Amino acid sequence: MPLSPDPYAALRNAAKYVKQFRSKTFVVKLGGAVLSDPRTRKTACEQIALLWAFSIRPVVVHGGGPELDALCDALHLPIEKAAGRRITSAPVLDAAKMVLAGKLHTDLLADLQAAGVPAVGLSGVDAGLIKARRRPPVMVTEPGETQGRMVDYGLVGDIESVDTRVVEHLRSADYVPVIAPLSGGQDGAVYNTNADTVAAAIAAALHAEKLFFLVEVPGLLKDVSDPSSVISLATLSDLASLEAEGKLTGGMRPKAHAMRHALVGGVGSVHLVSGKQSDALLEEVFTNEGSGTMVVREHPVKHGGAKG
Protein backbone atom coordinates (compact mmCIF):
# COMPACT_ATOMS: atom_id res chain seq x y z
CA MET A 1 0.00 0.00 0.00
CA PRO A 2 1.49 3.41 -0.91
CA LEU A 3 2.35 5.61 2.04
CA SER A 4 -0.25 8.29 2.67
CA PRO A 5 1.18 11.78 2.17
CA ASP A 6 -0.16 12.53 5.65
CA PRO A 7 0.34 9.52 7.92
CA TYR A 8 -1.83 11.17 10.59
CA ALA A 9 -4.84 11.84 8.31
CA ALA A 10 -6.68 8.68 9.44
CA LEU A 11 -6.05 9.53 13.08
CA ARG A 12 -7.29 13.10 12.58
CA ASN A 13 -10.38 11.81 10.84
CA ALA A 14 -11.07 9.24 13.56
CA ALA A 15 -10.59 11.92 16.24
CA LYS A 16 -13.58 13.78 14.76
CA TYR A 17 -15.77 10.73 15.44
CA VAL A 18 -14.24 10.08 18.86
CA LYS A 19 -15.33 13.59 19.84
CA GLN A 20 -18.77 13.25 18.25
CA PHE A 21 -19.57 9.94 19.99
CA ARG A 22 -18.07 10.56 23.44
CA SER A 23 -20.60 9.51 26.13
CA LYS A 24 -23.05 8.26 23.51
CA THR A 25 -24.78 4.90 23.92
CA PHE A 26 -24.02 2.24 21.32
CA VAL A 27 -25.92 -1.03 21.59
CA VAL A 28 -23.84 -3.82 20.04
CA LYS A 29 -25.61 -7.08 19.24
CA LEU A 30 -23.26 -10.00 18.76
CA GLY A 31 -24.79 -12.68 16.58
CA GLY A 32 -24.42 -16.39 17.19
CA ALA A 33 -22.18 -16.92 14.16
CA VAL A 34 -19.63 -14.46 15.58
CA LEU A 35 -19.84 -15.90 19.10
CA SER A 36 -19.44 -19.55 18.23
CA ASP A 37 -15.91 -18.98 16.86
CA PRO A 38 -13.57 -18.10 19.78
CA ARG A 39 -11.33 -16.08 17.44
CA THR A 40 -14.09 -13.80 16.09
CA ARG A 41 -15.63 -13.52 19.56
CA LYS A 42 -12.28 -12.26 20.89
CA THR A 43 -11.92 -9.79 18.00
CA ALA A 44 -15.42 -8.44 18.66
CA CYS A 45 -14.57 -8.00 22.37
CA GLU A 46 -11.38 -6.13 21.51
CA GLN A 47 -13.30 -3.72 19.28
CA ILE A 48 -15.88 -3.13 22.02
CA ALA A 49 -12.99 -2.46 24.40
CA LEU A 50 -11.71 0.23 22.05
CA LEU A 51 -15.12 1.92 21.91
CA TRP A 52 -15.10 1.83 25.70
CA ALA A 53 -11.57 3.29 25.83
CA PHE A 54 -12.83 6.21 23.71
CA SER A 55 -15.62 6.92 26.25
CA ILE A 56 -18.39 5.53 24.07
CA ARG A 57 -20.88 3.70 26.32
CA PRO A 58 -21.54 0.22 24.93
CA VAL A 59 -24.35 -2.07 25.96
CA VAL A 60 -23.92 -5.59 24.61
CA VAL A 61 -26.77 -7.92 23.63
CA HIS A 62 -25.87 -11.39 22.44
CA GLY A 63 -27.49 -14.20 20.50
CA GLY A 64 -26.36 -17.81 20.39
CA GLY A 65 -28.60 -19.54 17.84
CA PRO A 66 -25.92 -21.87 16.39
CA GLU A 67 -24.68 -22.95 19.87
CA LEU A 68 -28.26 -23.61 20.90
CA ASP A 69 -28.77 -25.64 17.71
CA ALA A 70 -25.70 -27.71 18.65
CA LEU A 71 -26.98 -28.39 22.17
CA CYS A 72 -30.45 -29.30 20.85
CA ASP A 73 -28.77 -31.68 18.42
CA ALA A 74 -26.74 -33.28 21.21
CA LEU A 75 -29.90 -33.64 23.33
CA HIS A 76 -31.89 -35.00 20.35
CA LEU A 77 -34.30 -32.08 20.56
CA PRO A 78 -35.89 -30.86 17.31
CA ILE A 79 -34.56 -27.64 15.75
CA GLU A 80 -37.57 -25.90 14.27
CA LYS A 81 -37.66 -22.29 13.10
CA ALA A 82 -40.22 -20.18 11.31
CA ALA A 83 -39.38 -16.77 9.80
CA GLY A 84 -36.00 -16.92 11.55
CA ARG A 85 -37.39 -17.50 15.05
CA ARG A 86 -37.12 -20.69 17.06
CA ILE A 87 -40.15 -22.78 17.98
CA THR A 88 -39.47 -23.34 21.65
CA SER A 89 -40.83 -26.32 23.59
CA ALA A 90 -40.21 -26.66 27.36
CA PRO A 91 -37.04 -28.81 26.89
CA VAL A 92 -35.75 -26.42 24.19
CA LEU A 93 -36.30 -23.52 26.60
CA ASP A 94 -34.22 -25.35 29.21
CA ALA A 95 -31.46 -25.77 26.61
CA ALA A 96 -31.78 -22.04 25.75
CA LYS A 97 -31.26 -21.15 29.43
CA MET A 98 -28.15 -23.38 29.53
CA VAL A 99 -26.59 -21.77 26.46
CA LEU A 100 -27.84 -18.17 26.48
CA ALA A 101 -27.61 -17.50 30.23
CA GLY A 102 -24.95 -20.17 30.82
CA LYS A 103 -21.93 -21.31 28.86
CA LEU A 104 -21.92 -18.89 25.95
CA HIS A 105 -22.83 -15.93 28.17
CA THR A 106 -20.02 -16.71 30.62
CA ASP A 107 -17.43 -17.23 27.88
CA LEU A 108 -18.37 -13.88 26.36
CA LEU A 109 -18.07 -12.14 29.75
CA ALA A 110 -14.64 -13.69 30.24
CA ASP A 111 -13.44 -12.48 26.82
CA LEU A 112 -14.78 -8.96 27.45
CA GLN A 113 -13.08 -8.96 30.84
CA ALA A 114 -9.82 -10.08 29.21
CA ALA A 115 -10.11 -7.22 26.71
CA GLY A 116 -10.40 -4.75 29.60
CA VAL A 117 -14.17 -4.22 29.59
CA PRO A 118 -15.82 -4.32 33.04
CA ALA A 119 -18.66 -6.48 31.78
CA VAL A 120 -21.58 -7.60 33.94
CA GLY A 121 -23.93 -10.28 32.67
CA LEU A 122 -27.71 -10.07 32.83
CA SER A 123 -30.60 -11.68 31.06
CA GLY A 124 -33.90 -10.02 30.34
CA VAL A 125 -35.22 -11.78 33.44
CA ASP A 126 -32.91 -9.83 35.82
CA ALA A 127 -34.72 -7.06 37.74
CA GLY A 128 -37.62 -7.22 35.27
CA LEU A 129 -35.44 -5.83 32.48
CA ILE A 130 -37.56 -7.39 29.73
CA LYS A 131 -41.16 -8.36 30.38
CA ALA A 132 -42.88 -10.43 27.76
CA ARG A 133 -46.01 -12.41 27.12
CA ARG A 134 -46.25 -15.72 25.34
CA ARG A 135 -46.68 -15.25 21.63
CA PRO A 136 -50.07 -16.49 20.43
CA PRO A 137 -50.13 -18.69 17.30
CA VAL A 138 -49.53 -16.49 14.25
CA MET A 139 -49.73 -16.81 10.46
CA VAL A 140 -46.25 -17.01 8.91
CA THR A 141 -45.44 -16.81 5.21
CA GLU A 142 -41.88 -17.75 4.24
CA PRO A 143 -40.22 -15.97 1.25
CA GLY A 144 -41.12 -17.68 -2.00
CA GLU A 145 -44.25 -19.24 -0.49
CA THR A 146 -47.67 -17.97 -1.46
CA GLN A 147 -49.61 -19.57 1.37
CA GLY A 148 -49.00 -18.83 4.99
CA ARG A 149 -49.28 -21.39 7.80
CA MET A 150 -50.27 -21.05 11.43
CA VAL A 151 -47.25 -21.36 13.73
CA ASP A 152 -47.36 -21.89 17.47
CA TYR A 153 -43.94 -20.73 18.65
CA GLY A 154 -44.41 -22.27 22.09
CA LEU A 155 -42.43 -20.58 24.86
CA VAL A 156 -41.38 -17.53 22.84
CA GLY A 157 -42.01 -14.16 24.43
CA ASP A 158 -43.21 -11.00 22.68
CA ILE A 159 -41.76 -8.02 24.51
CA GLU A 160 -44.29 -5.95 26.43
CA SER A 161 -42.03 -3.61 28.37
CA VAL A 162 -38.40 -2.77 29.06
CA ASP A 163 -37.32 -1.48 32.46
CA THR A 164 -33.78 -0.16 32.00
CA ARG A 165 -33.18 0.76 35.65
CA VAL A 166 -30.76 -2.10 36.29
CA VAL A 167 -28.85 -1.21 33.12
CA GLU A 168 -28.67 2.46 34.11
CA HIS A 169 -27.57 1.47 37.61
CA LEU A 170 -24.66 -0.56 36.24
CA ARG A 171 -23.73 2.13 33.76
CA SER A 172 -23.70 4.80 36.44
CA ALA A 173 -20.96 2.74 38.14
CA ASP A 174 -19.11 2.37 34.81
CA TYR A 175 -19.95 -1.29 34.23
CA VAL A 176 -20.84 -2.55 30.76
CA PRO A 177 -24.08 -4.58 30.76
CA VAL A 178 -24.14 -7.76 28.67
CA ILE A 179 -27.67 -9.00 28.04
CA ALA A 180 -28.83 -12.53 27.19
CA PRO A 181 -32.05 -12.87 25.16
CA LEU A 182 -34.39 -14.40 27.71
CA SER A 183 -37.43 -12.54 29.00
CA GLY A 184 -39.67 -12.80 32.03
CA GLY A 185 -43.44 -13.29 32.01
CA GLN A 186 -46.29 -13.44 34.48
CA ASP A 187 -46.01 -15.79 37.47
CA GLY A 188 -42.33 -16.56 37.05
CA ALA A 189 -42.53 -17.65 33.41
CA VAL A 190 -39.34 -17.43 31.33
CA TYR A 191 -39.48 -17.02 27.56
CA ASN A 192 -37.06 -17.30 24.69
CA THR A 193 -36.93 -14.02 22.76
CA ASN A 194 -34.96 -13.42 19.59
CA ALA A 195 -31.77 -11.52 20.36
CA ASP A 196 -32.28 -9.03 17.51
CA THR A 197 -35.67 -8.13 18.95
CA VAL A 198 -34.14 -7.71 22.41
CA ALA A 199 -31.31 -5.53 21.05
CA ALA A 200 -33.77 -3.22 19.27
CA ALA A 201 -36.01 -2.90 22.33
CA ILE A 202 -33.01 -2.12 24.57
CA ALA A 203 -31.60 0.40 22.06
CA ALA A 204 -34.94 2.19 21.78
CA ALA A 205 -35.48 2.22 25.56
CA LEU A 206 -31.98 3.66 26.12
CA HIS A 207 -32.39 6.22 23.28
CA ALA A 208 -29.16 4.83 21.85
CA GLU A 209 -27.24 6.79 19.25
CA LYS A 210 -26.50 3.64 17.27
CA LEU A 211 -27.39 -0.03 17.18
CA PHE A 212 -24.90 -2.46 15.60
CA PHE A 213 -25.55 -6.00 14.47
CA LEU A 214 -22.34 -8.02 14.12
CA VAL A 215 -23.07 -10.78 11.65
CA GLU A 216 -21.39 -13.39 9.48
CA VAL A 217 -21.94 -11.45 6.22
CA PRO A 218 -20.27 -8.10 5.36
CA GLY A 219 -23.53 -6.12 5.53
CA LEU A 220 -27.00 -6.00 4.02
CA LEU A 221 -26.72 -7.72 0.65
CA LYS A 222 -28.71 -7.06 -2.53
CA ASP A 223 -28.10 -10.68 -3.33
CA VAL A 224 -27.46 -12.95 -0.33
CA SER A 225 -25.29 -15.26 -2.46
CA ASP A 226 -22.98 -12.39 -3.51
CA PRO A 227 -20.91 -10.96 -0.61
CA SER A 228 -19.76 -8.09 -2.84
CA SER A 229 -23.34 -6.77 -3.18
CA VAL A 230 -23.23 -4.83 0.12
CA ILE A 231 -25.63 -1.90 0.31
CA SER A 232 -23.73 0.90 2.01
CA LEU A 233 -26.69 3.07 2.99
CA ALA A 234 -30.34 2.02 3.19
CA THR A 235 -33.55 3.58 4.41
CA LEU A 236 -36.56 1.91 5.95
CA SER A 237 -38.30 2.03 2.60
CA ASP A 238 -35.31 0.30 0.91
CA LEU A 239 -35.56 -2.37 3.58
CA ALA A 240 -39.29 -2.81 2.94
CA SER A 241 -38.63 -3.17 -0.83
CA LEU A 242 -35.94 -5.83 -0.26
CA GLU A 243 -38.33 -7.69 2.03
CA ALA A 244 -41.21 -7.47 -0.49
CA GLU A 245 -38.87 -8.84 -3.19
CA GLY A 246 -38.07 -11.84 -0.95
CA LYS A 247 -34.42 -10.81 -0.60
CA LEU A 248 -34.35 -11.03 3.18
CA THR A 249 -34.44 -14.62 4.36
CA GLY A 250 -33.79 -16.61 7.55
CA GLY A 251 -32.31 -14.61 10.41
CA MET A 252 -32.43 -11.42 8.35
CA ARG A 253 -36.21 -11.31 8.78
CA PRO A 254 -36.27 -10.72 12.55
CA LYS A 255 -33.29 -8.39 12.02
CA ALA A 256 -35.22 -6.26 9.50
CA HIS A 257 -38.12 -6.08 11.92
CA ALA A 258 -35.73 -5.13 14.73
CA MET A 259 -34.06 -2.41 12.64
CA ARG A 260 -37.45 -0.90 11.90
CA HIS A 261 -38.46 -1.04 15.56
CA ALA A 262 -35.21 0.64 16.67
CA LEU A 263 -35.33 3.44 14.09
CA VAL A 264 -39.01 4.19 14.63
CA GLY A 265 -38.30 4.07 18.38
CA GLY A 266 -35.76 6.90 18.06
CA VAL A 267 -32.37 5.18 17.60
CA GLY A 268 -30.21 7.41 15.38
CA SER A 269 -28.98 4.72 12.99
CA VAL A 270 -28.67 0.97 12.74
CA HIS A 271 -25.58 -0.71 11.30
CA LEU A 272 -25.08 -4.19 9.95
CA VAL A 273 -21.39 -5.06 9.98
CA SER A 274 -19.19 -8.09 9.65
CA GLY A 275 -18.20 -9.82 12.84
CA LYS A 276 -15.87 -12.06 10.84
CA GLN A 277 -13.72 -9.36 9.26
CA SER A 278 -11.34 -7.92 11.84
CA ASP A 279 -11.94 -4.26 12.72
CA ALA A 280 -15.13 -3.94 10.63
CA LEU A 281 -16.95 -2.40 13.61
CA LEU A 282 -14.18 0.17 14.16
CA GLU A 283 -14.16 0.98 10.45
CA GLU A 284 -17.92 1.55 10.51
CA VAL A 285 -17.67 3.87 13.51
CA PHE A 286 -14.47 5.79 12.83
CA THR A 287 -14.24 6.20 9.04
CA ASN A 288 -16.33 8.17 6.56
CA GLU A 289 -16.81 5.21 4.25
CA GLY A 290 -17.66 2.64 6.91
CA SER A 291 -17.46 -1.07 6.27
CA GLY A 292 -21.00 -2.43 6.21
CA THR A 293 -24.52 -1.07 5.94
CA MET A 294 -25.97 1.94 7.70
CA VAL A 295 -29.77 1.96 7.90
CA VAL A 296 -31.57 5.23 8.61
CA ARG A 297 -35.21 6.26 8.76
CA GLU A 298 -35.01 8.29 5.53
CA HIS A 299 -32.35 9.56 3.17
CA PRO A 300 -30.16 12.25 4.71
CA VAL A 301 -29.87 15.47 2.68
CA LYS A 302 -26.24 14.59 2.01
CA HIS A 303 -24.26 11.54 2.94
CA GLY A 304 -20.82 13.10 3.57
CA GLY A 305 -19.43 11.59 6.77
CA ALA A 306 -22.83 10.28 7.83
CA LYS A 307 -21.50 6.77 8.24
CA GLY A 308 -19.24 7.68 11.10
Ligand SMILES: Nc1ncnc2c1ncn2[C@@H]1O[C@H](COP(=O)(O)OP(=O)(O)O)[C@@H](O)[C@H]1O
Ligand atom coordinates in the same frame (compact mmCIF):
# COMPACT_ATOMS: atom_id res chain seq x y z
N1 LIG B 1 -30.27 -9.75 2.07
C1 LIG B 1 -29.48 -10.27 3.01
N2 LIG B 1 -28.33 -9.64 3.35
C2 LIG B 1 -27.49 -10.16 4.29
N3 LIG B 1 -27.74 -11.32 4.94
C3 LIG B 1 -28.87 -12.00 4.64
C4 LIG B 1 -29.78 -11.50 3.68
N4 LIG B 1 -30.82 -12.38 3.60
C5 LIG B 1 -30.55 -13.37 4.45
N5 LIG B 1 -29.39 -13.16 5.10
C6 LIG B 1 -28.81 -14.09 6.08
O1 LIG B 1 -29.01 -13.56 7.36
C7 LIG B 1 -27.90 -13.96 8.16
C8 LIG B 1 -27.85 -13.10 9.42
O2 LIG B 1 -28.89 -13.46 10.26
P1 LIG B 1 -28.63 -14.48 11.47
O3 LIG B 1 -28.12 -15.77 10.93
O4 LIG B 1 -29.82 -14.50 12.32
O5 LIG B 1 -27.46 -13.73 12.18
P2 LIG B 1 -26.96 -13.77 13.66
O6 LIG B 1 -27.64 -14.90 14.35
O7 LIG B 1 -25.49 -13.99 13.50
O8 LIG B 1 -27.32 -12.45 14.17
C9 LIG B 1 -26.73 -13.81 7.22
O9 LIG B 1 -25.62 -14.58 7.66
C10 LIG B 1 -27.30 -14.28 5.91
O10 LIG B 1 -27.08 -15.64 5.71
Ligand SMILES: CC(=O)N[C@@H](CCC(=O)OP(=O)(O)O)C(=O)O
Ligand atom coordinates in the same frame (compact mmCIF):
# COMPACT_ATOMS: atom_id res chain seq x y z
C1 LIG C 1 -37.08 -16.96 19.64
C2 LIG C 1 -35.70 -17.09 19.10
O1 LIG C 1 -35.53 -17.23 17.89
N1 LIG C 1 -34.70 -17.03 19.98
C3 LIG C 1 -33.33 -17.19 19.60
C4 LIG C 1 -32.46 -16.60 20.69
C5 LIG C 1 -30.99 -16.59 20.33
C6 LIG C 1 -30.73 -15.71 19.12
O2 LIG C 1 -31.49 -14.87 18.71
O3 LIG C 1 -29.48 -15.94 18.58
P1 LIG C 1 -28.90 -15.35 17.24
O4 LIG C 1 -28.77 -13.88 17.40
O5 LIG C 1 -27.59 -16.04 17.14
O6 LIG C 1 -29.83 -15.70 16.10
C7 LIG C 1 -32.99 -18.69 19.40
O7 LIG C 1 -33.53 -19.51 20.13
O8 LIG C 1 -32.16 -18.99 18.52
